[in-house]
Amino acid sequence: GIQVEQSPPDLILQEGANSTLRCNFSDSVNNLQWFHQNPWGQLINLFYIPSGTKQNGRLSATTVATERYSLLYISSSQTTDSGVYFCAVPSNDYKLSFGAGTTVTVRA
Amino acid sequence: DSGVTQTPKHLITATGQRVTLRCSPRSGDLSVYWYQQSLDQGLQFLIQYYNGEERAKGNILERFSAQQFPDLHSELNLSSLELGDSALYFCASSQGTGSYNEQFFGPGTRLTVL
Numbered sequence: 001g002i003q004v005e006q007s008p009p010d011l012i013l014q015e016g017a018n019s020t021l022r023c024n025f026s027d028s029v030n031n032l033q034w035f036h037q038n039p040w041g042q043l044i045n046l047f048y049i050p051s052g053t054k055q056n057g058r059l060s061a062t063t064v065a066t067e068r069y070s071l072l073y074i075s076s077s078q079t080t081d082s083g084v085y086f087c088a089v090p091s092n093d094y095k096l097s098f099g100a101g102t103t104v105t106v107r108a
Numbered sequence: 109d110s111g112v113t114q115t116p117k118h119l120i121t122a123t124g125q126r127v128t129l130r131c132s133p134r135s136g137d138l139s140v141y142w143y144q145q146s147l148d149q150g151l152q153f154l155i156q157y158y159n160g161e162e163r164a165k166g167n168i169l170e171r172f173s174a175q176q177f178p179d180l181h182s183e184l185n186l187s188s189l190e191l192g193d194s195a196l197y198f199c200a201s202s203q204g205t206g207s208y209n210e211q212f213f214g215p216g217t218r219l220t221v222l
Contacts, residue, residue: 029207030207030208031207031208031209031210033210033211035213041196041215041216041218042213042215042216043198043213043216044110044213045110045210045212045213048210050208086151088151090207092164094141094156094163094164094205094206094207095141095153095156095164095166096141096143096151096153096200096211097153098150098151100150101150
């Protein structure tokens with residue numbers, strides 16, 4: 001099946017800092033999703049981004065499908081950005097295969 | 109709020125018992141997916157239903173079963189529970205089936221088996 005690798009595994013930020021999270025995948029895909037899992041365990045949809053760039057407030061994402069990677073940018077980080085960020089791609093045309101996640105800790 | 113609802117939020121039970129987790133998809137979504145998140149395995153796909161029919165199976169144990177009802181809500185039944193079944197169980201929904209569909213996740217049910 002398709003392999004999904006995320007880096008870095010952990011990220012500690014000071015409030016107000018910017019950061020970039022990376023997701024590499026092993027095969028061509030027609031869908032990629034980014035999620036934020038908050039400290040209460042909820043998985044929140046951030047982006048559906050099979051290609052190109054999207055922005056939502058302080059977050060933006062870029063997927064370069066031909067090179068099999070996606071980037072998630074967090075600007076002016078806030079403590080509420082803490083949690084685990086997952087990227088996921090479809091595998092076998094139905095399920096999502098998730099990366100191991102990047103754990104982000106934003107300190108006040 | 110994704111529009112996907114799951115009940116209960118928390119469930120504490122004993123080994124050997126049987127539990128039922130419930131999921132209601134977003135309005136208009138025909139596909140329901142179940143995922144399990146455990147500390148050692150990460151997020152794993154269990155099973156998918158589309159408009160009442162089982163569509164795909166993943167790493168679902170034989171002790172687990174699911175169904176999707178005519179009103180499109182779904183239930184995941186876990187029986188003969190073991191300590192290792194303790195996990196966060198997510199339901200997701202999408203409009204259709206196939207890899208183009210964006211999946212939206214519910215808040216999850218946290219199962220603790222003692």
